[in-house]
Amino acid sequence: MIDVNIYRYNPETDKFPYTQTYTLKKPEKDIMLLELLNILKEQDSSISYRRSCREGVCGSDGMNINGKNGLACITPISQAIKNNKIELRPLPGLPVIRDLVVDMTEFYAQYDKIKPFLQNETEPPAQERLQSPAERDKLDGLYECILCACCSTSCPSFWWNPDKFVGPAALLQAYRFIADSRDTKTAERLEGLSDPFSVYRCHGIMNCVNVCPKDLNPNHAIGEIKSMLLSDKKKENIIVSDGVS
Amino acid sequence: MKLGKLIWYLQRYSAIYFLLFLGYLVLIVLTDRFSFQFLTGSLTFKLLSSFFIILACMHAFAGLWTIGTDYLTKRTLGFVAPVLSTYANLLRKIFEFFFIFLGLFLVIYYLLIIWS
Numbered sequence: 001m002i003d004v005n006i007y008r009y010n011p012e013t014d015k016f017p018y019t020q021t022y023t024l025k026k027p028e029k030d031i032m033l034l035e036l037l038n039i040l041k042e043q044d045s046s047i048s049y050r051r052s053c054r055e056g057v058c059g060s061d062g063m064n065i066n067g068k069n070g071l072a073c074i075t076p077i078s079q080a081i082k083n084n085k086i087e088l089r090p091l092p093g094l095p096v097i098r099d100l101v102v103d104m105t106e107f108y109a110q111y112d113k114i115k116p117f118l119q120n121e122t123e124p125p126a127q128e129r130l131q132s133p134a135e136r137d138k139l140d141g142l143y144e145c146i147l148c149a150c151c152s153t154s155c156p157s158f159w160w161n162p163d164k165f166v167g168p169a170a171l172l173q174a175y176r177f178i179a180d181s182r183d184t185k186t187a188e189r190l191e192g193l194s195d196p197f198s199v200y201r202c203h204g205i206m207n208c209v210n211v212c213p214k215d216l217n218p219n220h221a222i223g224e225i226k227s228m229l230l231s232d233k234k235k236e237n238i239i240v241s242d243g244v245s
Numbered sequence: 246m247k248l249g250k251l252i253w254y255l256q257r258y259s260a261i262y263f264l265l266f267l268g269y270l271v272l273i274v275l276t277d278r279f280s281f282q283f284l285t286g287s288l289t290f291k292l293l294s295s296f297f298i299i300l301a302c303m304h305a306f307a308g309l310w311t312i313g314t315d316y317l318t319k320r321t322l323g324f325v326a327p328v329l330s331t332y333a334n335l336l337r338k339i340f341e342f343f344f345i346f347l348g349l350f351l352v353i354y355y356l357l358i359i360w361s
Contacts, residue, residue, distance in 0.1 A: 160315040194247040197314075230250055 002026045002081060004040060006047060007089040009096050017096065026077075026084075033072040033080050034061055037088075048099035056213060059148030063100050064089040069150035069211040091149055093159035106162040107149045107169070113192070114166060114174040119185040135181035142176035142221060144214050145169060151208035151218050157201040164197035168208035168218035171199060175221035178228070190229055199225050252307050259304040266297045284359075291359050298355045302348035309344050313337045 001023055009017035022040050034051055041047050049072070052058040056074035063072055065080050066087045080086050094102040120129065152158045152167035166174065174193065177183045193199045199222060208218040246254075273279050273290070284290055315321070317337040323330035 157315070160318065160321055162320075194249050196249040196252055198249075200249045200253055201311075226253075229247075230253060 001084070002077075003085045004036065005085065005087045006040075006099065007096075008047075008099055010046070010098050030076045030078045033065060033075045033077055033086070033088075036077055036086075037072060048101050050101055057146060059146035062091050062148040062150045062153075062213075064092055069154045071148060071150070071213045074213060091153035093153045093162065094149070102149075102153075104149060107147075107152055107167070110152075110162070110166045110170040111147065111173065114170050114177075115185075115189070115192075116170075116173050116177065118177065118180065118183050119188075120182055121184055129182040131181050138179045138181070139176060141216055142172060142179060145172050145176075145216060146214060148213060150211045150213060151216075154207040154211045155202075156205070156207075157203065161197060161201060164195075165201040166193065166198045168202070168222065171202070171225060172216060172218040172221045175225050178225065190225070193225060194229055199229065202226075256304055256307050259300040262297070262300055263304075266293060269293060294359060295356055298352055302352055306344055306348055310341060313340050 002025075004022045004024065005019050006022065007017060008014070008020045022043065024039065024043075027036070027039075032054075034054055037047065037049055037051075049063065050060040051073065052060040054073045056071050059071070061072040062069060064087075065072070065075055066082055066085075069091060070080075072088075077086065088100060090096050090100045090102045094104060094106065097103050118129075147169060149169060151172075152169045155165075155168055157165045158167040171193075174189060178186050178189050183189075202219070202222045204219060204223070206219050209216075212218070273283070284294075314337070317333060317340055319330045319333040322333045322336070329336070
């Protein structure tokens with residue numbers, strides 16, 4: 001038997017959040033945590049959580065699993081279980097809407113701030129803006145982010161200043177466009193990150209790297225942005241490093 | 246220079262200076278020159294130590310300002326008690342002014358001792 005402790009909170013009926021324990025027979029197969037939640041939902045339909053693709057692509061089911069952020073759909077219960085217990089909480093630092101569902105407005109506001117789209121003022125070519133294979137290689141390890149918010153919500157700097165510190169997920173995306181050879185707004189992008197909070201609040205504790213379900217390295221991207229802000233490093237000097245590629 | 250960059254450089258370069266100044270102090274002790282007469286009589290020591298105390302206060306304030314803007318905010322104090330959240334900005338200003346005055350007091354006091 002396993003105990004699954006789930007953070008419960010319904011603002012319409014609960015004054016305070018509480019933990020509810022569900023005891024169930026340990027599944028014979030090493031199923032994913034999301035499947036376990038689906039089994040529990042059949043017992044108690046009031047449990048709320050986000051889910052969609054069930055294969056680690058949509059980033060909907062980010063949650064705090066035994067104290068570490070991760071995606072329920074790609075976390076096997078054998079990996080999550082500790083002393084026959086699994087503790088499930090919502091992503092830390094964001095307001096809870098209900099149970100494991102958090103309000104991601106602040107997270108998306110920071111994503112919006114970095115202008116996550118290609119900006120190029122030159123005349124568009126007839127077909128498409130081309131890149132050399134070497135230029136394309138610079139984007140590896142950056143574009144794969146699925147915006148699950150596991151990294152940003154594991155970052156204490158983002159907990160304390162979610163309105164000012166951009167956070168690892170959005171900074172990874174900021175660097176994704178800074179490093180893109182087709183984007184011509186590098187100076188403006190860096191200007192927008194030059195205040196004491198947006199980037200400099202990252203103290204490199206690397207929680208983001210530790211929890212990223214896609215094995216990305218936001219800390220390296222942040223380091224590159226800092227390096228560009230602090231020096232006169234030009235875009236063409238960006239190299240593909242082992243940390244990102 | 247942008248404020249973020251200025252603070253970053255201030256903290257790093259001042260830390261390097263602290264290390265160099267520490268080396269200078271060790272050198273004084275090792276060469277058996279460590280005495281109150283030497284410390285108040287050497288122009289080099291006076292200049293280097295004055296610069297040290299000014300930089301130390303600036304370095305410390307940059308760190309304390311970071312702590313204040315992390316932990317003394319409406320959001321973080323709200324976790325402790327909602328009533329504290331109401332006074333978060335005021336508490337942070339008091340915190341910052343306290344350390345500004347403490348820093349200025351230490352700098353002025355030290356400069357008076359060493360240069361008078």
